[in-house]
Amino acid sequence: QVHLVESGGGVVQPGRSLRLSCAASGFTFRTYGMHWVRQAPGKGLEWVAIIFNDGDTKYYADSVKGRFTISRDNSRNTLYLQMNRLRPEDTGIYYCAKDRTLDFWGQGTLVTVSS
């Protein structure tokens, strides 16, 4: 069965960096696009980025464009999110999700940006 496990979250000061990972199993990772979606405490879902299966086509939400980079390693079945110049408003749970319909989600990893 499909399994997505995020890791890499934690507490970080504003302006610093963090890299999240999403380990995938149970499906042919290299054939699916993947997303990052975040949720601030008590708020709704906010889409962050998508990477297509080719690894070259990527799109970002305006709120993170130029600061975050999505990437993937199809040989390791792993999705990444490099987050630079972090801001307090980036605080939240970060989920990875599979395919255009976001049909499977991981349990999320918590990122807290605070001094």
Add this chain to the structure above:
Amino acid sequence: YVLTQPPSVSVAPGQTARMTCGGNDIETKSVHWYQQKPGQAPVLVVYDDSARPSGIPERFSGSNSGSTATLTISRVEAGDEADFYCQVWDSGRDHVVFGGGTKLTVL
């Protein structure tokens, strides 16, 4: 592109809950719906307007016409209580867009 959902919907057990999602020309887009219970990750309950993933009860159904997409839950149970989000792909900006979410309360 903006998707508009009512903040809350309340329904008694056994009744039918209808949650709407409005957007410009939404009938031309494929709408997906997610259920999120407290402390859990979202779960896809309807995709491509009206299709149901494996394991989702037939009580969950969707439609999309007349500038409004609708998620309908028949014979509502206490365990259906959750936040529900609609989502589309904005092809003009190559972005995923979520609605603000509707909190379903089972009275």
